[in-house]
Amino acid sequence: MTGSWDLGRASDRQVVAWAQEGEEAAFHELVRRYQRPVFSLVYRMVRDRELAEDLAQETFIKVMNAIDTYRPEHKFSSWVFKIANNAAIDHLRRKELDALSLDGAPDAVTSERREATALQVSDRSESPLDELEARELGSQIEQAIARLRPEYRACIMLRHVEGRAYEEIATVLGLPLGTVKTYIHRARGELREYLGPLRE
Amino acid sequence: MNDDSNLPVHEGPDPALDRWLDGLGRFSPRQGFADRVVAQVRVPLPRWLRGLRNWGRGLVTGVTGWTLLAVASLATAATWGSMLAVGMRYDTVVREGVSISWAEASAMVRAAATDTFVVPAGEVLVAGERWLAATGLPVRGLLIAYGITIMVSAIVLWWLMAEPARTRV
Numbered sequence: 001m002t003g004s005w006d007l008g009r010a011s012d013r014q015v016v017a018w019a020q021e022g023e024e025a026a027f028h029e030l031v032r033r034y035q036r037p038v039f040s041l042v043y044r045m046v047r048d049r050e051l052a053e054d055l056a057q058e059t060f061i062k063v064m065n066a067i068d069t070y071r072p073e074h075k076f077s078s079w080v081f082k083i084a085n086n087a088a089i090d091h092l093r094r095k096e097l098d099a100l101s102l103d104g105a106p107d108a109v110t111s112e113r114r115e116a117t118a119l120q121v122s123d124r125s126e127s128p129l130d131e132l133e134a135r136e137l138g139s140q141i142e143q144a145i146a147r148l149r150p151e152y153r154a155c156i157m158l159r160h161v162e163g164r165a166y167e168e169i170a171t172v173l174g175l176p177l178g179t180v181k182t183y184i185h186r187a188r189g190e191l192r193e194y195l196g197p198l199r200e
Numbered sequence: 201m202n203d204d205s206n207l208p209v210h211e212g213p214d215p216a217l218d219r220w221l222d223g224l225g226r227f228s229p230r231q232g233f234a235d236r237v238v239a240q241v242r243v244p245l246p247r248w249l250r251g252l253r254n255w256g257r258g259l260v261t262g263v264t265g266w267t268l269l270a271v272a273s274l275a276t277a278a279t280w281g282s283m284l285a286v287g288m289r290y291d292t293v294v295r296e297g298v299s300i301s302w303a304e305a306s307a308m309v310r311a312a313a314t315d316t317f318v319v320p321a322g323e324v325l326v327a328g329e330r331w332l333a334a335t336g337l338p339v340r341g342l343l344i345a346y347g348i349t350i351m352v353s354a355i356v357l358w359w360l361m362a363e364p365a366r367t368r369v
Contacts, residue, residue, distance in 0.1 A: 022244050031234040040226040053229050064241040160221035
């Protein structure tokens with residue numbers, strides 16, 4: 001039986017190998033490692049917390065039930081993000097959505113729900129004014145991102161939030177490397193335009 | 201779509217935009233997310249056990265439960281006949297637990313097989329029943345219990361080997 005110490009320090013490849021052997025703790029570890037990245041990606045794509053959780057859950061269930069098909073020469077993260085992105089894109093093709101709010105999801109009607117659905121930004125020990133300004137910027141950035149095409153949005157999220165290399169983004173999205181660069185270039189151009197007033 | 205691998209990522213450095221984008225946070229799902237996910241996952245069996253299961257599935261692929269039951273019933277009769285044949289032919293060995301060599305044991309098995317497949321099964325069973333009755337063992341009870349065990353085992357084996365529905369990715 002693998003200990004929690006082993007799991008926490010093991011590579012994705014090793015944890016997947018343990019999961020393929022039937023170690024339930026290994027499944028938990030894989031979900032623990034990728035739940036926030038996957039949920040964040042999907043949430044920013046679909047902009048509905050409950051829906052994002054359903055889609056993220058569906059993503060992990062698909063991944064875990066197909067864990068035997070995973071090939072170690074590929075990155076596990078690419079596989080997970082690919083399935084998550086496909087789930088989000090499939091949903092977006094069926095719906096029109098509103099902009100995401102830093103102050104909570106548009107469908108939040110109680111203060112508790114607004115707080116639960118609000119973006120949790122890491123603490124940077126800012127002054128109250130800095131924090132207010134950061135929240136305002138954050139909100140406007142989120143709205144600007146929400147205006148991007150889903151494909152551009154996915155590229156920006158994978159690049160800037162998840163820190164993925166262009167090659168991995170190309171693998172996740174099933175696009176040529178040149179297309180990924182084009183999308184990021186255009187996405188940044190659009191964001192620069194949307195956020196222009198903030199620079200003044 | 202025009203793709204250009206030589207296209208720069210952006211027209212020039214934009215520290216402000218980079219800072220804003222790099223400062224974006226991650227969202228968290230509700231507490232217990234991992235538990236809810238794993239509760240719906242089919243945790244696989246260890247590889248060696250899966251290999252054994254897949255081998256078994258290969259044996260019974262295309263075989264219906266009723267066919268399996270029929271084969272198991274026939275096997276039961278053959279096994280029972282062999283046991284009776286061994287018991288009758290080597291009565292002393294069986295009753296008194298006399299030590300025998302491997303060569304003698306092999307000869308017993310060959311003789312039992314001959315009795316089972318060459319001698320009409322009905323004769324073996326009839327003779328065997330008389331022999332068993334003489335030993336004082338509850339013949340009817342043994343036969344019924346053994347038969348039920350084999351039937352239940354066959355049904356369980358068929359159910360375990362049945363291909364489960366799988367989620368496709």
